[in-house]
Amino acid sequence: MFRIEMLPAAHGDCLWIEYGAADQTHRILIDGGPAHTYPSLRERVLHLPSTQRHFDLLVVTHIDADHIEGIIRLLQDAQALDCVFDRIWFNGAPQLNQVPDPAGEALGAMQGEILGLLIKAYEEQRGESVWNKGMSEQIAYIPATAEKLPVIDLPGDCRLTLLSPDHERLLELKDHWRDELDKAGVDSGDLQTLKFKLESSRHLRPLGDVLGEDDDALELEELGFDLTWQPDDMLGSTKGEPGGDAPFGSDTSLANGSSIAFLLEYPKDKPTTRFLLAGDAWPSVLESSIERLLPQTTGQLKLTGFKLPHHGSIANLSPGLLSRIDCKHYLISTNGALFRHPHSRAVELLLERHNARAQARLHFNYLTSTTSAWADEDDQKARKYLAFHPKGISLEL
Template sequence: MFRIEMLPAAHGDCLWIEYGAGDHVHRILVDGGPAHTYPALRERILHLPADRRHFDLLVITHIDADHIEGIVRLLQDAPALGCRFDRIWFNGRDQLNQVPDSAGQPLGALQGEMLGVLIADYEAAAGRPVWNVGLPDRIAVIDRGAGTLPSCDLPGDCRLTLLSPDVDRLLDLKDHWADELRQAGISSGDARALRRKLEESRNLRPLGDVLGVEDEPMAGRFELPAPNDADLAGDSADTLGGGGGEAGADAPFGGDASRANGSSIAVLLDYPGDDPRVRMVLAGDAWPAVLEASVARLLPRADARLSVTGFKIPHHGSVANLSAALLDRLSCKHYLVSTSGAVFRHPHGRAVELLLSSHNGRGKPRLHFNYLTQTTEKWSDSEDQEARGYEAFHPKGLSLEL
């Protein structure tokens, strides 16, 4: 059994993955969405029996608000929920300081530093290491000079191979991450000031015990009221900026220049590890050129393609994070897009059409969206699907079960 849910995370990512057989179910959580969608993740956790709120791995791909804020809240809530994590993968201040550069100055971004404090607190409470356990040197990074890509075997015969970021992307992040701290008036590593910032931040507060009051009324098990752009104004900027802002729908393919996105953790998931029946590319918001270079290292020759079951499209279907060259390296059946279209109007129509026109897999391409909104309804037309030979799904809960 393998299933993946794209929880309703507005314009962000929150991926719930389960695999295994019978009562032996293993779980991976990738990102937590922006702060205001955290109740959906919390409710999903509460639907598990109290003794099964356990994750073999939590991955925080990068520091943008639409991926990290829900995890900041979850880690504060974890004791009340009885939620346990064996491994937490995240490149924070300590990991960036392991990446050598000419300046050699320690630095870190505000929310990244907050999360670092919370992961350290979780480790202390658990009495065991969890931070980047299973990764070489406890850092999620690719050395292009090494013979192979870093990989990690999880319990239940699941293997993850790192596809992003590479050293250059982390160096670029490191060189600019201190700017945000200076603007916030926080010194890197000042845990007391960071805790004070957390306490003062209303949108990052935990919800407390299971009888606590929800942020917003829930319309259904996996459904949240659709936020408007004014509500999300605080989420609209890339945490570190760079590259002239968010790419518009008419931007060139593959042109993402966001430093935060460039640092995104992306993995190839194989289940079972040695003889995979399921292969998923979980791309976070990674740059397509970085993904393409990593996929190429997994292939025996230049004209070969990596056969994968599914591809979680990077950066919610932005044209800036897709390229024909990347898609030409893949033979894929299922394409997953996580976004409500809020704030940035993702997915871009040109990006989805590129998926369809570049499809190299056997059978019809299958599009999986976690919202039916103005930005995704175009592909809900059954007549268009039949005429052009594709299928599209817009579930509120389970996205894909194999």
């Protein structure tokens, strides 16, 4: 059994994956969407019996608000909801500080530092290490000297191959993170200033336990913080976001470049399911990693499904990347808010690659003005593709 759901995360990502035998389901959660969509994720957790709220892996792909904020709220609620995470993958200040850099300076960004505090608090609560567990040097990246891409086996016969970020992308993020804090007037580790900002809003509060109480929730007050401030989308700023007329593969966001992306294979030895889960990664990084996986320079990576990077942005898709994969199912997570994703040229590039062959299948988790163009059944028949939109709270494949 393998199932993937795209929960309603507005303009962000929140992917819920289940696999394994019917009597032993394994789960992976990738990102949590922006703060205001967290109730949908929380409701999905509550649909499980309390004894089954166990995740083999939680992945926070990068620091952008539309991926990280829901996880900040979830980790505060984790104890009250009986949520257990065996591994949490996220590259924060401790990991970036270890990336080889001639300057060698410590760094941090507010959203990343907040999440780092919560992960550390969760580890203390669990009494075991979960942060980037299974990764070399406890950093989720492809080392510059690595001969092969990092491979991690999860319980339940699942294998993950890391495709992004590479060493250079993390180094660039490290070099610019301190600059962003300087613009915000905050020094890394300046707890007094952070506390003052955190107390100015209630944006990222947990929702408490199932009865509405929050006494048992994991609170930042225990660490000397009141997590109420709404942090800016620091390195993933909306400024300069590529529009629909941008060149293919033109993303320059350092936050997106640092995004964790991986190939999921199940069962691991003779996979019948292969998913490329791309976060907001750069297409050039994905293409380079895929080339390392292929036995021949002209071959294609056969995939069951591809979760498009950056919500179907033209800047995170390229003809070169698509030429290296053979895929039918394409997942696009967005309601089109803020940036009008997906870009029509990106979706049309997918259909053009199929050229009316093999029936491309487009999976959207919203039916909105930016996704309705591909809901026309006559157009689907004429160009031999299928499009799916959610009939309930989420789209399930």
